[in-house]
Amino acid sequence: MGFDNKGVARRRFGRRKGCRFCADSEIKIDYKDVRTLKYFVSERGKIVPRRISGNCAIHQRKITEAIKRARNIALISFTSKRTIE
Amino acid sequence: MRTYETIFIIRPQIAGDEYTALLGKYKQILADENAEILRCQEWGTKRLPYIVKKQDQGTFVLINFNAGNTVVKEFERRMRIDDAIMQFQTVLLENGLDLNAPESAAQTAEDDLDEDDSEQDEEQD
Numbered sequence: 576m577g578f579d580n581k582g583v584a585r586r587r588f589g590r591r592k593g594c595r596f597c598a599d600s601e602i603k604i605d606y607k608d609v610r611t612l613k614y615f616v617s618e619r620g621k622i623v624p625r626r627i628s629g630n631c632a633i634h635q636r637k638i639t640e641a642i643k644r645a646r647n648i649a650l651i652s653f654t655s656k657r658t659i660e
Numbered sequence: 661m662r663t664y665e666t667i668f669i670i671r672p673q674i675a676g677d678e679y680t681a682l683l684g685k686y687k688q689i690l691a692d693e694n695a696e697i698l699r700c701q702e703w704g705t706k707r708l709p710y711i712v713k714k715q716d717q718g719t720f721v722l723i724n725f726n727a728g729n730t731v732v733k734e735f736e737r738r739m740r741i742d743d744a745i746m747q748f749q750t751v752l753l754e755n756g757l758d759l760n761a762p763e764s765a766a767q768t769a770e771d772d773l774d775e776d777d778s779e780q781d782e783e784q785d
Contacts, residue, residue, distance in 0.1 A: 648748075
């Protein structure tokens with residue numbers, strides 16, 4: 576019960592159990608889809624690790640590839656959460 | 661024949677007729693190489709998340725095409741020479757292009773928020 580204040584900090588990554596891409600096969604991982612990718616990037620622009628994002632190995636790999644492609648063509652920043660939108 | 665997807669960023673100073681001419685030129689290059697253009701999306705001028713070629717803005721264009729691998733080489737060579745093109749990236753689409761696939765949008769983002777809230781409640785119990 577003493578966790579009330581931590582709720583806000585936790586919410587940043589939303590401790591989700593299980594891989595959301597496995598749960599819903601409708602969601603496709605695409606490097607152009609900045610809104611989805613943003614969820615897996617920290618404030619500093621780092622890729623959120625699997626233990627926090629909850630992704631399975633296959634989907635984490637795809638997310639990583641997508642983020643790197645998006646960075647390369649200036650859709651998302653290398654060093655912050657800034658995107659083209 | 662393979663399906664490719666190229667995004668290139670044009671200098672923001674290039675607009676109007678100049679821009680249309682440039683786009684036509686690159687479409688013509690693909691046509692000359694016997695590539696089949698599947699889709700051409702113009703995203704317009706956007707603020708870039710980081711500085712590219714001393715510019716903080718850029719005009720994005722997305723082109724999907726069917727072609728052999730030599731075509732990509734020539735297409736990229738021409739873009740590399742052109743000063744008007746700030747950055748480009750070509751990606752091979754292994755499963756081809758599904759033109760009927762819906763554009764992912766605000767819908768997914770809203771779902772995320774809802775789910776976060778519910779999970780947070782669970783943890784607090």
